[in-house]
Amino acid sequence: MQEYIKQTKTGSRKYKSFVRADFLVEMTGRVCYHIDIIFKKEIVMIWKDKYRLGVAEIDKQHMELFRRVNDFVVTLRSKGSWQEKVDKVNDTLQFMQEYVVIHFKAEEAYQLKIGYTGYEHHKKLHDDMVAYVTEVAEEYEREGYKEELIQRFAGKLLAWLINHVVAEDLKIAQYTIHKEEQK
Amino acid sequence: MNNKILEHFLQATNEVFQMMFDIEFDFSTPMEAKSLHYDEGHICAEIALLGDIKGTITFKFNADTALDLVEIMCGMEIDEVDEFVKSALGEIANIISGNALTTLSQEEIIGDLEPPLIITQSKKYEENDNVHITVVDATSDIGTMNFVFVEKDQ
Numbered sequence: 084m085q086e087y088i089k090q091t092k093t094g095s096r097k098y099k100s101f102v103r104a105d106f107l108v109e110m111t112g113r114v115c116y117h118i119d120i121i122f123k124k125e126i127v128m129i130w131k132d133k134y135r136l137g138v139a140e141i142d143k144q145h146m147e148l149f150r151r152v153n154d155f156v157v158t159l160r161s162k163g164s165w166q167e168k169v170d171k172v173n174d175t176l177q178f179m180q181e182y183v184v185i186h187f188k189a190e191e192a193y194q195l196k197i198g199y200t201g202y203e204h205h206k207k208l209h210d211d212m213v214a215y216v217t218e219v220a221e222e223y224e225r226e227g228y229k230e231e232l233i234q235r236f237a238g239k240l241l242a243w244l245i246n247h248v249v250a251e252d253l254k255i256a257q258y259t260i261h262k263e264e265q266k
Numbered sequence: 267m268n269n270k271i272l273e274h275f276l277q278a279t280n281e282v283f284q285m286m287f288d289i290e291f292d293f294s295t296p297m298e299a300k301s302l303h304y305d306e307g308h309i310c311a312e313i314a315l316l317g318d319i320k321g322t323i324t325f326k327f328n329a330d331t332a333l334d335l336v337e338i339m340c341g342m343e344i345d346e347v348d349e350f351v352k353s354a355l356g357e358i359a360n361i362i363s364g365n366a367l368t369t370l371s372q373e374e375i376i377g378d379l380e381p382p383l384i385i386t387q388s389k390k391y392e393e394n395d396n397v398h399i400t401v402v403d404a405t406s407d408i409g410t411m412n413f414v415f416v417e418k419d420q
Contacts, residue, residue: 128340128341128342129339129340129341130341131341133288156340156342157342159350160340160342160344160350231349234348234349234350234353235349235350235352235353236353237350237353238336238349238350238351238352238353238354238355238356238357239353239354239356239357241339241340241354242286242339242353242354242355242357242358242361243357243361245286245339246282246285246286246357246358246361249285249286250282250285253285
């Protein structure tokens with residue numbers, strides 16, 4: 084079942100139904116119980132089935148990348164003061180930062196393997212993002228781990244990543260499927 | 267900004283929103299405005315356009331719509347418009363504008379854009395001899411947004 088969010092009859096933002104692959108979570112009195120289940124099972128909340136491109140190798144990589152980004156965003160958005168969570172944020176940021184590079188390299192290797200014609204363009208998108216991540220990480224450390232900068236970074240990263248997968252990576256999947264059909 | 271150029275931005279908006287959110291907007295007919303007031307309670311992502319097109323395009327979200335969009339992206343409840351939300355919306359505006367400029371370049375209209383500026387406070391524009399304001403309302407299942415084109419004479 085495709086994940087989506089819908090307004091309840093109340094029309095209030097506070098009372099929504101989150102319908103996920105395996106769960107019906109009503110944001111009512113049962114909210115704490117259900118949210119607890121989601122975290123204990125480590126569901127990647129930012130991942131959606133619609134991001135699946137139909138090429139197992141790419142989908143597997145994307146799910147891992149989204150898991151890393153999810154850990155980072157969940158930690159960043161968790162309740163508590165910045166002082167209380169900054170160490171954990173920094174740890175997840177480092178894990179995520181390292182994995183972004185690993186993922187991009189793996190995806191580029193896959194593109195070369197299949198002879199993807201959009202490789203150069205795609206690699207430039209990756210290189211630009213890696214440069215941005217590096218720049219922010221350096222500024223973050225230099226400025227003494229300020230929350231505002233890293234919140235801005237996470238918001239941009241999230242939107243960029245989702246768009247990149249559904250728009251740019253989709254082209255790789257379409258190319259792969261097209262080549263398979265020609266065999 | 268003539269309607270042909272405007273059409274590229276609206277088309278890019280629907281393409282990006284369909285892919286990222288499964289949302290499609292219905293657009294109103296472009297309306298010229300004499301003045302414009304961004305009231306509080308909205309989040310405006312303003313992007314300066316350079317090159318063959320001079321001016322700004324602003325994506326004006328009401329706060330609830332903005333929060334709903336970011337909730338869809340991150341799968342968790344978001345209660346307030348903070349730096350995370352503003353940055354995510356700015357990036358969406360940036361992606362849409364970049365896509366619009368790409369399709370415009372195929373018609374040999376070459377432009378560039380500056381990083382998004384997020385406005386959450388009151389701001390007022392007045393039409394004058396050098397500035398023309400066009401507004402398009404967009405409605406969807408998730409709520410409304412407005413496009414504001416402030417075009418400067420070449």
